[in-house]
Amino acid sequence: MTATLPNLAVLSIGNELLCGEIVDTNAAHIEARLFARGFRVRETKSVPDERAAIAEALLFLARRNAAVIVTGGLGPTEDDLTAAAAADAAGTTLASRPEALAHLQAFARRMNRQLHAENERQTFLPQTARLLDNPLGTALGFAVAIEAATAYFMPGVPYEMERILEDSVIPALIEAFGDPGALPRRVLKLFGLPEAEAGALIKGIQLPPGVELAYCFKFPEVHIILRGVPESSAAVDAAQALVRERVGEYLIAEDEDTIDEVLARLFLETGATLSLAESCTGGLIAARITARAGSSAYFLEGAVTYSNAAKSRLLRVPAELIEAKGAVSAEVARAMAQGARLNSGSTLALSVTGIAGPDGGTPEKPVGTVYIALADAADCEARGYLFPGDRERVRVFTTYTALNLLRRRLLTLKG
Amino acid sequence: MTATLPNLAVLSIGNELLCGEIVDTNAAHIEARLFARGFRVRETKSVPDERAAIAEALLFLARRNAAVIVTGGLGPTEDDLTAAAAADAAGTTLASRPEALAHLQAFARRMNRQLHAENERQTFLPQTARLLDNPLGTALGFAVAIEAATAYFMPGVPYEMERILEDSVIPALIEAFGDPGALPRRVLKLFGLPEAEAGALIKGIQLPPGVELAYCFKFPEVHIILRGVPESSAAVDAAQALVRERVGEYLIAEDEDTIDEVLARLFLETGATLSLAESCTGGLIAARITARAGSSAYFLEGAVTYSNAAKSRLLRVPAELIEAKGAVSAEVARAMAQGARLNSGSTLALSVTGIAGPDGGTPEKPVGTVYIALADAADCEARGYLFPGDRERVRVFTTYTALNLLRRRLLTLKG
The missing domain is CATH 3.30.70.2860 (Alpha-Beta Plaits)
Structure with missing residues (x-):
């Protein structure tokens, strides 16, 4: 039960990983899955599609860790050099493996596809490697001993990798090191x-x-x-x-919960309905609320009122009020929320008006100034904020703050 | 011009990076930006928040590379150990740096915030380090010599890191190694x-x-x-x-352009204005359009009409039409767009109505059925689509398709 935890490393291979064209989500996935099963990844590394660099990284990690989990570079094209580098690091050579050829042929038959001449490269794997099935693609995984460690190789296509990890790699780790038991x-x-x-x-x-x-x-x-x-x-x-x-x-x-889920549950539990009036968030709050399936049960409507005319026409905000107090003011926020509630008949109406920037700020109302109002049948409360950061951050802070105000109000309604 | 390219490494620090809690987007960003400037990253590495592991990784990478770009572990909490590890690897000690204290005080003043006792930790930086300004946060970056290499340290908060990278790290690399010239x-x-x-x-x-x-x-x-x-x-x-x-x-x-930028330019060039009427996208299209600074010049207003009542009241869609054809129909999409245009007086009005799922599908109108209509003063054209995937994918496909319809229409207006 209390086996000593082995040191584990993750190695990601591919030129595209080193010029920023893709983000290495494979490493994060492997770490999260191993962590959930009680294993800890000690270090990760990425190297380009170069045989010497891959072999060097394999040896480096194998000398420091009990197992190395590797992704990428097992495809059929000439820049796929992981199998050759694995053989170098393992002190063996590549050989055409009949099991790999049989896999390729069966896979092509199942997919109703022709095999390409290029695919033949994928049958050449280290002689000493144990093959790992890949039901979802042409590239088999494999495990091979490198110095005192074992290295597990998988293709870089995420959904193929995820399957081999679950079916072969995690069971092999448990067999080799014992089951650490899921960590709370x-x-x-x-x-x-x-x-x-x-x-x-x-x-x-x-x-x-x-x-x-x-x-x-x-x-x-x-x-x-x-x-x-x-x-x-x-x-x-x-x-x-x-x-x-x-x-x-x-x-x-x-834990697994999110503010969006909490909010959705509170709406369903209280039976409250919602309308929105958004200026600087431009629809972000509505998009967030409606991202959740079933939101039509409580979300009635939203108005995205960028122009002052729209604030007056759609939300009944008096033009004189905008003139007197400015579109970004507690008074206009309050009028927007009240107008939205009157229009829709919703239990709650939330409004936001603010200056997301980069332009439009003044010494009195700098970029980041936001007013949020929340109206119900009895009352309407407005609060002012000064959020830091650029346009995107101001919009995200505003959206979160609005969702949180709704959460707290619904909690009081729930009693 | 043709300076030899230096070997560069990226080191990401944080426990959260090794248990899959966050994906390392910082490394990808740094690689992409360096690649764009003609530099190539040779290898990347991640290690946990452990002083010895960080120092060891710094020494390992510094011995193999001319520069190491490091992110993470510069925050104010006790698990932020990067500065101490940097001092270890550089063969120096930490000292409270007056410039760092001045930066903290100025930042807190600007944000109208109190400094916390914890923040004092952020003034302790390696004695030999050259500090790198961070206008967006409390953690300064710094550069320090480790063996024959230079290591550049930045906080892990992406938007702070991105700013320091552009303002300080890339210029320092160009000064140290010459300008390789951007690779096409x-x-x-x-x-x-x-x-x-x-x-x-x-x-x-x-x-x-x-x-x-x-x-x-x-x-x-x-x-x-x-x-x-x-x-x-x-x-x-x-x-x-x-x-x-x-x-x-x-x-x-x-290239660097995006459909959002293309669309914004076309609006400005044609002088056209826009109003939106969204049902299944729930504000996503409006949020996307208004994400861009300056969008208030052409975006007038949007209505997020989830309920049928809202479609009738806010967009003048006859209740009988909804009754006869269904809320998800070409006819209702057309009426929504025309209503939005009449209300706002915009040059163009775009509407979407559809079934994003997972519920609400029927054999005739399965999940993924979407109608998009585009109205101008003369006409209103509606098209039906069947998008694959789950709720989120249907909403994203719909948003992209709508933006693309607008792009094509504006191109014809531009002539």
Whole structure:
């Protein structure tokens, strides 16, 4: 049960990974899946499609780790050099493997495709390699010993790689190193506080032994992650309760939950309906709410009123009010929300008006100035904010703040 | 001009990078920007927030490369250990740097925020480091010599990192190694064809020597990338013209351009204005249009009409028409667009109505059925589509298709 955790490394191969044309989502996927099964990846590396560079990286990682998980470079074209480099690092040579040829032929038959002359390259694999089935593509995976470690090779096509990882690589790791058992993990998702404040909130907290706390910044959320050792679920739950107490109202969701899901549930539980009146967010809040299936049960309508004329015509905002207070003002925000509610008859109406930039700021109302109002049948409250950052960040901060205001209001409605 | 290219490495630091909690987009961004300036990244590496592991990785990469670009671990919390590890690798110690304190104080003043005790940690940087300004956050970057190489450190927050990279790191690399001159690279961005068809369109094309062609799938776009050797601009231009001829109307933008930018320019050039009426996209199209600074010059207003009542009240769609034809129909799409145009007086009005799923499909109108209508003063044309995939993909396909219809219409207006 308590096998010592092996050191594991992930190696990603491909020119495209080193000129920024694609982001290495394979490495993140492998790490997340191994982590969920109790294994930890110690380091990752990427190298280009060059035989010597790949072989060197394999040897480097094999000398420091018990296993190396490799993706990429197993395709049929001439720049696919991973198998040759694997043979170099393993001290063997390539040989045409009859099992690989049989796989190619069966795959082509199943897909009703012709085999290309190029595909023959894919039958040449290190002589000492154990082959790993790939039901979804032409490139087989394989495992080969490199010095004292084992290296597992998979194609770079994500959905093929994911299948081989589950079917062959994870079972092989468990066979070789024992099953570490899934590690307990909890996430507290916070919004509305600067990074440094997250640390201050948690300072001096006494976590149960074996529970590790980490921060993860997923703009604009701050995640506090609690990870435990095997069979420490109760300790991790206790740690989560301690942290929950510290973070208070900044907490917007936990674990697999998201603020969007929380909000959707609250709408369904309270039976409240919503209308929106957006200026600087330009439809972002509506797009976020309607991204969720079933949102038509509570979302009635939204108005994106960029022009002052639209604010007056669609939301009943008096032109004189805009003239007197400015389109970006608490008064206009309030009038927008009230107008949206009257139009739609929704339980709640939320409005935003602000200056997302880069132009339009003044000394009194700099870029980032935003007013958000929330109206119900009885009342309408408006708040002013000054959000930092560029146009995109101001729009995202505004959207999150609006969703969070809705969440809190629905919580009070729920009672 | 033809300085020898230095070997460059990218090092990403953070536990979250090794348990799959976040995908390392910073490394891809740095590689892409360096590639665009003629530099090539030779290898990348990720290590956890452990002082010894970071220092070891720095020394390893510094011995093999002329420069190491590092992100992450410069925040104010206790798991931010990069500065200490940098000092270890550089053979120096940390010292509280007065410039860093002044930066923190000025930043807090500008943001109207209090400094936290935790932030003081961010003033402790390697004694021998040259500081790199960060106008967007509390963590300064810094450059420090490690053995014969220089390592450049930046915070992991993407938009802060991107700014420091442009303002300080790339200029420092050019000063140290000379300007390699940008390698010619062209991108043709296609929309509206399945991935496999992109290959068929290009099949048998004869590219000039030294020009390399690659595909990159960025849902829902397919990018064809042409890369040349130094001083092969003319050959790459010729290749681009050849490919352009093959891909025809699928081409939506080229190189640094995007369909959003193309659309914005066309609006400004034609003087046309726009209003929107969205049902299944729920504000996504409006959010996309208004993401661009200056969009208020042509975007007047949008209505997100989820309920039938909203379609009638906000867009003048007769309730009987909805009753007779269904909310998802060419007739209702046409009425929505015409209503939006009459309300706003815009040159063009675009509407969408559809079934994004997962519920709401019928045998006659399955999930993915979408109607898009485009109205001007003279006419209103509506088209039906059946988009594949889940709710999110249907919404993205619909948004792209709508933007593309607008692009084509504006091109005819431009004449």
